[in-house]
Amino acid sequence: MKLTIDHKSAIPLHIQAENLLRELIREPEYQAGKLLPNEVDLAKKLAISRTTLRQAINKLVYEELLVRKKRLGTKVAHTKMSSKSMNWLSFTQEMEARGITIKNYELHVSWVFPEDHIANFFDIKTDKKVLKMERLRGNTEEAFVYFISYFHPRIGLSGEEDFKKPLYEMLENEHSVIADLSKEEISAKAADKFIAGKLEIDPGSPVLIRKRFVYDQGERPMEYNLGYYKAESFVYTVESRRSS
Amino acid sequence: MKLTIDHKSAIPLHIQAENLLRELIREPEYQAGKLLPNEVDLAKKLAISRTTLRQAINKLVYEELLVRKKRLGTKVAHTKMSSKSMNWLSFTQEMEARGITIKNYELHVSWVFPEDHIANFFDIKTDKKVLKMERLRGNTEEAFVYFISYFHPRIGLSGEEDFKKPLYEMLENEHSVIADLSKEEISAKAADKFIAGKLEIDPGSPVLIRKRFVYDQGERPMEYNLGYYKAESFVYTVESRRSS
DNA sequence: TTTTATAATATGTACAAACATACTATCATA
DNA sequence: TATGATAGTATGTTTGTACATATTATAAAA
Structure with a gap:
């Protein structure tokens, strides 16, 4: 060595x-x-x-x-490496691991001016348009989550890509961008009219919000992802150890 | 200053x-x-x-x-209250690290017959009473979380302990039980009348639920903890890597 | 007007040099 | 033997200095 x-x-x-x-x-x-x-x-x-x-x-x-x-x-340090090697998966993989077949109910792609917090995360100006993707997904019975994703312009997406393919695989194969790190924030909120409409629930009903800040292997921001889950349909699990 | x-x-x-x-x-x-x-x-x-x-x-x-x-x-960095998944801490430590002074609004201790899922987790019979602790906590302004905890009989709690002290410290010092592993489940739900009353919100308003299954160093179940957080007052953060 | 230098600014990298402190092992002394 | 002084060793703390690099604002040139 x-x-x-x-x-x-x-x-x-x-x-x-x-x-x-x-x-x-x-x-x-x-x-x-x-x-x-x-x-x-x-x-x-x-x-x-x-x-x-x-x-x-x-x-x-x-x-x-x-x-x-x-x-x-x-x-x-003799830490056995268990808590650290918690690796994350794509939504489809995640659901399949739970025995759920996922179905796409809606898919929209558009170019928009980023809101401040998104521009801030991407470290770009608000006058530069970014690709926005919205997806309504669920199992074969019902839609239970509405996703909104924004992609960093650096990736070079045209908007013509096939977003029905597994996303991170597509980004890796067609744009050589490898997702590596994901920071997530989970919170609860009352559904607004828009989300309530999509998930077919009453406005004011609880939804679980999962924000994901995804970085590539160079620690550069690549995707901002927002998921609105119908309450009761999604449980987020975490396992953690105290170091010693 | x-x-x-x-x-x-x-x-x-x-x-x-x-x-x-x-x-x-x-x-x-x-x-x-x-x-x-x-x-x-x-x-x-x-x-x-x-x-x-x-x-x-x-x-x-x-x-x-x-x-x-x-x-x-x-x-x-723009972050609200949040809890890092790695190296988990007690609630008080967690909040103090964010500069929040916590206040106890209510504290009840009682002996109850465990519900099935709790008895199951503890691997005990439902006719053996366990110690239940309920706490309404928050910052100096308002209460924003209601905790319900159940402790395994093995620990040997009398119910006369000083639960105002940091919990895990007390368990470690007075009962030689060291918390090591925590499995958590986060979900959202509409508040029922009881929780709504405690948190002073309308029934049906969203709450974030955080279930904690706590194990000691011998991987034996020691605590079942349920936290009902007022929506918007708590954000759970997780950071994970793919390969590494 | 648009493009291109350029200067200013804040963090980023890197070094050498001292002295402080905690801990351990050893040796000397009571 | 037990206690205490002492030297040794590795990390811990702190400073001063210098140049590199990325980014923005401004001024000059096309």
């Missing part, structure tokens, strides 16, 4: 060091709880300053992959 | 700076998205080095309380 850093590379040294440490601590001897080399020595070995090395170590400490102990040194 | 740092204090400067920033960004003008003073000026004002200040800012950036933008500056 090579433990070298390229000083001529455009990639910042502390990022290189971080990646290098990530690889390093995957090795069996470190998984067993072995200590990392001490900071001064390791910095010397990598030919970077201790400060820069600490920058890299700190990031992994924040992520709880490493634990510092005074006088002892820094070692790999 | 005092924006000073005590150089003679035993508390490290970057920790003081961090706390100071936490207070600062709670101010309404920053909640609105105002930019922090730039690093060089702020460092000068606090009489600490830019490096030290950045140490403090970085921590808040990692917690996603602050967002850096090149050339623009650093601003407060």
Whole structure:
């Protein structure tokens, strides 16, 4: 295993060091709880300053992959990797995993000026149009969720794509954009007239709102997704552990 | 509001700076998205080095309380009350981390025969009474959540414990039960008459329901917790990655 | 008018150098 | 033997300095 850093590379040294440490601590001897080399020595070995090395170590400490102990040194945290590897799926996959066959009731695609919070998330101006997709979906019995998605202009969608295909697969194959990180916010609200109409419920009835901020592999925003779920039709589950 | 740092204090400067920033960004003008003073000026004002200040800012950036933008500056991330999925905390800690002082409006403790699904979760018979705790909680302004908790008999609670103390701390110190794993289900529902009365909303208004199945370190069920949140007062946040 | 430089500004990266602090092991002393 | 002083070691804290880079606003040139 090579433990070298390229000083001529455009990639910042502390990022290189971080990646290098990530690889390093995957090795069996470190998984067993072995200590990392001490900071001064390791910095010397990598030919970077201790400060820069600490920058890299700190990031992994924040992520709880490493634990510092005074006088002892820094070692790999033994966290069994269960809570972190919670991976997310597309809506169709998610539903199929629950044994539900999904059906599309409506599909609209349009170009709109983004609202402030969307432009802010995308980090673009409000006078640049973005692609908006709306979908009414459910099982074979009834529609139970209304989705509104906005896509970052960077992706280069034309609006002519086949949105009936699995979305993230299509984006990956046809536009080389790979979804990687999703931040979600779940809240409850009373349905307004528009949503109530779509879901065929009374205005004022409760809906579960799930906002998704989706980022690509470069941590760049790529999709803003809003889902309005008919209450009782959707339960969001989370499993989490206390670190120790 | 005092924006000073005590150089003679035993508390490290970057920790003081961090706390100071936490207070600062709670101010309404920053909640609105105002930019922090730039690093060089702020460092000068606090009489600490830019490096030290950045140490403090970085921590808040990692917690996603602050967002850096090149050339623009650093601003407060737009988040309401939210709960991170990783490293879950007690309700009080969770709220205090967001700068909210919690207040207990009601507290009842009783012994009841468990309903089927609770007995099932605890793996006990329905003729064995369990301790039930109900709490109406909120901030200093209003109550916004009603909790119902059931505790496994194994814990050995008498019902005479001081439930005003942080719950999991108390269980750990006085009963040696350490909460470790939490499985949660979030859904939305219309408030029934009872909940509506407690939260002072109209029956039929939306509430967010958060069920928690809490296990101890031996993966044994220890608590069943049900929270009814007034809609709009609570946002549940989740962050997940695909591969990694 | 539109495009193209350019300057200004804030964060980003990186280094070297000290000293502080917590903890441990060892050795000396009562 | 038990206690206490001490030296050693690794992380923790802090500063000063310098240049890089991305972005925006402004001014100059087409």
